[in-house]
Amino acid sequence: MASFFEFDLRALNIFSHVAKSGNMSQTADLLGITQSSISQTISNLEDSLDTKLLDRSLRPIELTTAGRFLYDRSELLLQEARKTSLAIKQADYSQLRHINISVVDSMVTSVGRALVDTVSKRAKDWSISTGRSHLHGYSLLSRNADIIISDDALEDSDNLCRFRILREPFILALPNDYTKQVRDLSKLLTELDFIRYSSNSLIGRSVERHLRSMHVEPPERLQLDNSYAVVSAVSAGLGWTVTTPLCLFQSGVKLHQIQILPLPVDPLYRSITLTARKGELGDLPKKMAREIIGTLEKDFLSEMSDKKPWLKNLLTLGD
Known part of the structure; x- marks a missing residue:
């Protein structure tokens, strides 16, 4: 199969030895392969590069200008290949x-x-x-x-x-001063703004898709980039959101600063x-x-289970 680079390390190694010795027969003896194989490899290399590398009319064989160009670079490539091979053999794969x-x-x-x-x-x-x-x-x-x-x-x-690592439910997060019972998210939208995650985040898209399946389509008013901003906005009384226990934990907002409840619609989980x-x-x-x-x-699990016992059986660690 033709190489993408028009040559491989084996061909470069053979070419390098011929360039140094000026003699294909001597190179064949040194590398333990036939002289015809050496000649064919050099011919294939010249064909693939579309240029003459050796002047075979001279004895010993000499490099052409293109051959000298390739020789200088092939020595660097072969030296690096030898170093890489040695490093692999001596490497400590525990590190x-x-x-x-x-x-x-x-x-x-x-x-x-x-x-x-x-x-x-x-x-x-x-x-x-x-x-x-x-x-x-x-x-x-x-x-x-x-x-x-x-x-x-x-x-x-x-x-x-x-x-x-974790399977967790999406939950409803509300400001502490909202005291009504939540049975219908569409009704909740008429009383509080929805604070959404950015639409280019996976969590944001998952929430939006789930709400649409419940025929709940909040207006696009508040769209924030991360859990800290979203949950802090809820704590400040700007509106409500759908988030997860881990996002709440990550935000740094304390559980007593907001209300969290199960979703009053079909449950949604993420892993x-x-x-x-x-x-x-x-x-x-x-x-x-x-x-x-x-x-x-x-x-995480101990804090959530202690302060919100209803979450304990909804959070699963591992498979």
């Missing part, structure tokens, strides 16, 4: 070189320390970034991220390993999943998922 992790915003405060502790033990260097869930998925598939912790588990993509490419990171994704779940159980 990964660099890990890029993308995390959904609502996980950062709650599990950031567990992430750092786990990855710093297994990688010489690492980075953790946040952002939109759909961009996390793209980053993993395009190899710009090695691990994503997101509400987008890329279920339609193959060759990925997935570890569910946070750790996703990585299969086989590349050893047991790191599994260990990281276990550490994150342990942290959430100790901090």
Whole structure:
């Protein structure tokens, strides 16, 4: 099969030896292959590059101008290839070189320390970034991220390993001074504005889709970028929202500062999943998922269960 680069390391190695010795027979003996194989490799290399590399009319064989150009560069490529081969053979694979992790915003405060502790033990260097869930998925598939912790588990993509961290319900969040019983979200809209997540976020789209299925379509008045802004706006009495317990926990707004209730419509859930490419990171994704779940159980789940007991059976950690 033709190489995309018009040559491969084997051909460059043969060419380099011929260039140094000026003799195909001597190169054949040195490399342990036939002289005809050497000649054919050089001819194929010249054909693929569409230029003459050797002047065969001279003895010993000499390089053409193009041949000298390729020789100088092939020596650098072959030297780097040898270094890479040696590094792979001598590498300690218990220590990964660099890990890029993308995390959904609502996980950062709650599990950031567990992430750092786990990855710093297994990688010489690492980075953790946040952002939109759909961009996390793209980053993993395009190899710009090695691990994503997101509400987008890329279920339609193959060759990925997935570890569910949390399944949680969407909940209704209201200002403390709203004292009426909520049975109908359409009626609630006539009394309080709806505070929505940004429409380009996965959580925002999920909420909007669910509300539409219930024939609830709030006017576009208040659209905010993150959980802190959304939940703080509710606490300030600007309106109501649909969020999740983890988003509320991440926001830093205390549970006594707002009301939270089950949705008075059909329930809606989301799952946070750790996703990585299969086989590349050893047991790191599994260990990281276990550490994150342990942290959430100790901090997030215990607080939610103590202060809002009705949530306990609606929150599921792990698979």
